[in-house]
Amino acid sequence: MQLGINLGYWGAGMDGDNLAVAQEADRLGYAVCWAAEAYGSDAATVLTWVAAQTERIDVGSAIFQIPARQPAMTAMTAATLDSLSGGRFRLGLGVSGPQVSEGWYGVKFDKPLSRTREYVEIVRKAMTRERLSYDGAHWTLPLPDGPGKPIKLTVHPEREHIPLYIAAIGPKNLEQTGEIADGALLIFPSAEHLEDTAIKHLRAGREKAGKTLDGFDVCPTLPLALGEDKDVERLADTFRPYTALYVGGMGSRKQNFYNQLARRMGYEAAADEIQDKYLSGDKQGAAAAVPHDLIDRTTLLGSVERIADRMKAYAAAGVTTLTLAPAGFTLDERLASLRAGTQAMELAGLA
Numbered sequence: 001m002q003l004g005i006n007l008g009y010w011g012a013g014m015d016g017d018n019l020a021v022a023q024e025a026d027r028l029g030y031a032v033c034w035a036a037e038a039y040g041s042d043a044a045t046v047l048t049w050v051a052a053q054t055e056r057i058d059v060g061s062a063i064f065q066i067p068a069r070q071p072a073m074t075a076m077t078a079a080t081l082d083s084l085s086g087g088r089f090r091l092g093l094g095v096s097g098p099q100v101s102e103g104w105y106g107v108k109f110d111k112p113l114s115r116t117r118e119y120v121e122i123v124r125k126a127m128t129r130e131r132l133s134y135d136g137a138h139w140t141l142p143l144p145d146g147p148g149k150p151i152k153l154t155v156h157p158e159r160e161h162i163p164l165y166i167a168a169i170g171p172k173n174l175e176q177t178g179e180i181a182d183g184a185l186l187i188f189p190s191a192e193h194l195e196d197t198a199i200k201h202l203r204a205g206r207e208k209a210g211k212t213l214d215g216f217d218v219c220p221t222l223p224l225a226l227g228e229d230k231d232v233e234r235l236a237d238t239f240r241p242y243t244a245l246y247v248g249g250m251g252s253r254k255q256n257f258y259n260q261l262a263r264r265m266g267y268e269a270a271a272d273e274i275q276d277k278y279l280s281g282d283k284q285g286a287a288a289a290v291p292h293d294l295i296d297r298t299t300l301l302g303s304v305e306r307i308a309d310r311m312k313a314y315a316a317a318g319v320t321t322l323t324l325a326p327a328g329f330t331l332d333e334r335l336a337s338l339r340a341g342t343q344a345m346e347l348a349g350l351a
Contacts, residue, residue: 001315001350002031003341004323006062006221007050010041017331022050024335026057028342031321032090034062034185034221039104042068044077051085060090062185062221062323063167067096067107071119071139075126079157087158092185093119094167097251113176114138120164120180127162129153165219169257171201178205183217183321188246188258190297191313193265194220199318219321220314224300224307226326226333226340232302236295238327240287243295247271248278248286267294300324300344308344315350 005025007018022033033054035046047059059081064074074093082089095101095116098109118136126132131150134141142148165183168174177184184202199218206213223242225235246258253275262271270291278286300307314322326337345351 001311001319001345002321003029003345004032004034004060004219004221004321005030005057005338006034006036006323006325007046008325009036009038010046017334018046019050019053020331021326021334021338022057023054024338026054028338030057030338030341032058032060032323034060034092034323036062037065037068038096039100044081047081047089048084051081051088056088058088058090059085060092060165062092062165063094063096064092065096065100065105066093066116066119067101067105067109071122072126072132072141074119075123075153076155078123078162079127079153079155082157082159082162083155085158090163090165090183091123092165092167093123094185097257098255099251111138113172116166116173117176117180120166124164126153127157129156163217165217168198169261174198174201175205175208178202178213178216179209180205182215183219186218186220188243188261188298189220189222189314189319190265191310191317191319192297194314194317194319197261197264213318217320218318219323220319221323221325222298222300222314223325223327224337224341225302225328226304226307226337227302229302229306232296232306233292235301236292236299239295239299240290241283243290243298244274244278244283244286247290248274249283253279262294265294265297267291270294304340304343304347307340308348311344311348311350315348 035043037043043061051059078091095112101107101109115138118138122134129152131152133150163182165185166177166181167185168177227235247262250258259271259275273289274286300310324341326334328334
């Protein structure tokens with residue numbers, strides 16, 4: 001199992017430290033540094049900034065939002081980033097959610113699975129540098145009866161195959177991800193529930209493609225808070241607003257993928273309460289309604305020894321790249337969390 005780092009969204013208040021965090025992760029031997037985008041900072045610019053000032057660590061989009069870019073543009077960006085970074089780019093894609101897709105980008109959030117499949121096919125075809133033509137339900141290239149003609153990518157990517165990941169939560173999306181991608185980006189992963197909530201669906205998709213999970217990157221992100229084991233409850237409390245936002249407020253009452261995931265993990269009643277309070281405007285009450293056990297199972301909390309034990313559980317569950325989101329109010333605290341990650345890996349015998 002390898003380690004990754006997730007910088008999250010640029011503009012979240014710790015931007016001045018993010019480059020230092022990425023550089024320390026590079027020095028410590030972390031495998032990949034991911035950056036996210038929603039409706040603030042874009043991931044491509046952040047990754048370019050990080051790649052230019054690191055040496056070995058891969059840089060990855062977690063995620064490029066599919067409604068934000070035409071697939072050929074994503075292929076151009078991926079090829080450029082891979083070339084500029086010396087072959088260190090990983091392409092993570094996702095459909096985002098209906099509020100962002102329709103409210104921010106003006107793109108209808110319909111048929112996300114078939115849209116994702118076509119998008120991936122076009123991106124991969126473009127990056128082979130063959131002349132691009134495609135006839136699908138969502139994209140037709142070139143447009144018929146017009147001046148367009150098949151064009152090929154002029155940039156030569158550093159590698160013939162850039163690793164492609166998809167952010168997936170629901171069973172059908174996970175199965176398709178296993179079928180068409182090189183890796184899966186997961187959120188709120190519980191080692192105890194990972195087989196039922198993710199791995200079995202990814203495995204089914206790999207089998208559809210005539211493959212196994214060998215070589216497929218199972219890549220969840222987990223917040224990490226370092227401290228004494230007697231303070232685990234307090235450490236967990238720092239993530240209550242984060243968990244409440246996703247389970248309660250990320251999406252609508254009918255369409256919240258994170259709420260549905262919490263239900264599949266056995267937290268149906270809590271998921272209802274968190275969502276009811278969050279959508280009614282009681283964010284503090286929603287945070288208070290998050291069960292400690294849900295936070296503890298989906299984060300890494302406590303001493304290096306306790307974190308090492310949790311890492312063993314994730315490795316046994318099938319995780320191949322464990323991405324950390326180190327918590328801390330200061331740069332020194334975030335760097336200490338990074339170093340704790342490598343210490344825990346060594347202690348667990350996973351390094």
